[in-house]
Amino acid sequence: MPITAVIFDYGRVLSNPEDAVAKDRMIALTGLTEEQLFPSYWRFRHPYDLGELNGTAYWKSVASDAGTTFTAEQIESLIETDILMWASLNEEMLAWVVALQDAGYPTAILSNMGEDMLRYMRQEFGWLAHFQHHTWSCEIGIGKPDPTIYTHTCERLGVSPATTLFIDDKPENIAAATEMGLHAIQFHSIEQLMQELESRGLAEGLPKPSRRN
Numbered sequence: 001m002p003i004t005a006v007i008f009d010y011g012r013v014l015s016n017p018e019d020a021v022a023k024d025r026m027i028a029l030t031g032l033t034e035e036q037l038f039p040s041y042w043r044f045r046h047p048y049d050l051g052e053l054n055g056t057a058y059w060k061s062v063a064s065d066a067g068t069t070f071t072a073e074q075i076e077s078l079i080e081t082d083i084l085m086w087a088s089l090n091e092e093m094l095a096w097v098v099a100l101q102d103a104g105y106p107t108a109i110l111s112n113m114g115e116d117m118l119r120y121m122r123q124e125f126g127w128l129a130h131f132q133h134h135t136w137s138c139e140i141g142i143g144k145p146d147p148t149i150y151t152h153t154c155e156r157l158g159v160s161p162a163t164t165l166f167i168d169d170k171p172e173n174i175a176a177a178t179e180m181g182l183h184a185i186q187f188h189s190i191e192q193l194m195q196e197l198e199s200r201g202l203a204e205g206l207p208k209p210s211r212r213n
Contacts, residue, residue: 145176
């Protein structure tokens, strides 16, 4: 059966990987080394993305876990810098999104996303309005790879998993989506995405993703 809809993750799919300048600034703000900071940064990320922690509580948890404390001013700067670290857009992928939408394909975003990043995106990214549906983990209290989030998104988009393509950068999210019946591809690059669409027989009728000259 041909693909009739596409669901996208945001981070490292519609966005580029972490911005190096913002990442270095974050490390400097904490006074920690990269090796000290990022295990704690990721340890509390899922509760942050689920809305169980707000930005202040998240960074206090990170600090405590890393054996330090952050002032209110540090936390404010860390929230801002964290947003900027994930705000660089993958223009090639966004161009493909536009091509899909112009061709009449329903599109959605399904992303584990904290409230601070989501607030920024809604203010700055007008292109969000062109997706038929958004699933943000912080708003529904469910995050990938929980199977129910895939069912929720397909139902809200009004599509069948059997004819829907899901693109994400994390293998555990791809595995869960596949288990729920979606055609799921782990994203590494636009060239790799094109190759997998072709090799799996999913490219028929879809606009071709391509790198800009």
